[in-house]
Amino acid sequence: MPAETVSVTGWGRTAPSVARVVRPRSYEEAVEAVRGCGRRGGIARGLGRAYGDAAQNAGGAVLDMTGLDRIHVIDTTGASATGSPACGAGSPAHGAAGGTVLCDAGVSLHRLMEVLLPLGWFVPVTPGTRYVTVGGAIGADIHGKNHHVSGSFSRHVLSLDLLTADGQIRTVERGTPLFDATAGGMGLTGVILSATVQLHPVETSLMTVDTERATDLDDLMARLTATDHRYRYSVAWIDLLARGASTGRSVLTRGDHAPLDALPARTRRAPLTFRPGQLPAAPLHMPDRLLGRATVGLFNELWYRKAPRFRTGELQKISTFFHPLDGVPHWNRIYGRSGFVQYQFVIGYGKEDALRRIVRRISGRGCPSFLAVLKRFGEGDPGWLSFPMPGWTLALDIPANLPGLGGFLDELDEEVAAADGRVYLAKDSRLRPELLASMYPRLGDFRALRAELDPRGVFVSDLSRRLNL
Incomplete structure (x- = not known):
């Protein structure tokens, strides 16, 4: 079974650790790999898109399941x-x-x-x-x-x-x-x-998309609350560098799968074609300060201004609507060697004042995030550590070399926890363990089941050690 000792990191490229990567090709080899994990245990890994340290295991085994x-x-x-x-x-x-x-x-x-x-x-x-x-x-x-x-x-x-x-x-x-x-x-x-x-x-591989601008955070939340039920898919890009009366200005994009009769006649001959485009890969070495306040501020201004005030019925490829960044292989390199942190939290409905405070704090701090999105969650899911709960979720990418970032995010964690919210473990790389139980009420049940199912601690990761999962 192929294996090598290499440095492993998440998509954010912030906290690499060295592990023995094993690549099973069958269920039998997977069983063999688990039984041979050793005293530092093992963790499964897929395509490495978890932003933080969830699929890393310093000094132990990582099972590449691809x-x-x-x-x-x-x-x-x-x-x-x-x-x-x-x-x-x-x-x-x-x-x-x-x-x-x-x-x-x-x-x-x-x-x-x-x-x-x-x-x-x-x-x-x-x-x-x-x-x-x-x-x-x-x-x-x-x-x-x-x-x-x-x-x-x-x-x-x-x-x-x-x-x-x-x-x-x-x-x-x-x-x-x-x-x-x-x-x-x-x-x-x-x-x-x-x-x-x-x-x-x-019926087709295209999406019918409506786009509109929101002038500030309250305008955005009002539009989402009033009309989200009309759409299967909904997301808002939010400008977190805008301040004053424009704080939280956004571009709201919503849509559904296009029916066959919405396609032009020439497209109906092959309505289910899936050919996502791809640009050249991001260079291996990028300057650390490329995405600073000036460049991101300019990008955000242009992105907001070029968006239509209101447009309905645009046809887009599935890849364009859902996965625009997939068109740039290794796009995570654009943050340079220092990498980036993706911070995502959810705060329940009725706690909008907390969301407003957090957005104002991020804006006032000048966090240069060109990729920040706000969405509404529906009913919570049964997973004991599942992230979604009814409420508002905000996700933003921040260069990891931003001065004072760790302390600032610690303060946001406190505010999220005080509002009975939670952060997303799949994107986390720095949450303090003492906040976890208040964010995830079923944590005790999860730990108890793990202790019964895996008393020797075979399955372990950098994330689980850091948070005592």
Whole structure:
């Protein structure tokens, strides 16, 4: 089985650690890798899009699961497979709404789109990148622009195969404690080997998109509250360098999958074509100070001004609407060698004053973030460490070399916790452990299940050590 000792980091490139990376190509090799993790344990890793240290394990093993990348069954009949590739595929069982796919955990959402879109199906939830694996999507319980109507990814997972610390492979059904601990559990209950996922039917590979400007944060929240229910997908880019009367000015983008009759006649001949474009990769070495207040301020001004005040019905490619940054390979390099921190939190409805204070503080601090988005979450998801809860979520990228950034984010953590909010563990690299229990009320249940399931601490990561998960 291929293995090498290398430096491993998250997508933010802020806290590298050295680990022995093992690359299993079969379930049997995955079992062998878990049994041979050693005293520093191991953690599964997909395509490395977790921003912080969730898929790192200093001095231990990291299981690169991208070699397990088979799509086993695509069921478009409204049935779902009750078996698993590890335990033997069973016969279809009716009851699942729409189509399903049974695939290995190392399959990327990009690959699923390549295969499924021509058949008229789409993944139920996608984040801002399609280069995440199914296993990573479950472990982080990813969310997208449709959480207000569809929830997070794990809500659409019917079952999964989990390799636990004792070397056994268990089929875990939705609605069980082990499923709820694994969904959003950051890989700490075991190694996900495969999953059966419900799909969303589509007629085309295009989106019909409405775009409008909001003059400030209150205007944005009012527009989202009043009309978000009309759209399956909704997100707002927010200018966090704007101040005064323009604080929180935004560009609101919402849409849905375009029906066939919305396409021009020439496009209807191949309505499900999926060909995402790609620009040249970001250079390997970029200056650390490229994204400072001046350059980001200029970008934000131009981005806001070029957006239409109000436009409806624009047709966009799926890749343009969901994953614009995927068109620039290795875009995380633009922050230079120091890397960047992505900070994401959620604050419940009724706590809008706290959101206003935080946005004003970020704006007043002059954090140069060209990539900041605000969304509304719907009902919370059953995962014990799942991030979404009903409320407002703000995510922003910040250069890691910004002076005083650590202390400033610590203060924001305190304000988020005081408002009964939480930060997203899949993007975290610096949260203080004493705040975790107030943010995640089921933390005690998660720790108890882990202690019972994995008493020797086989599954461990830099994140779990730092936060005592």
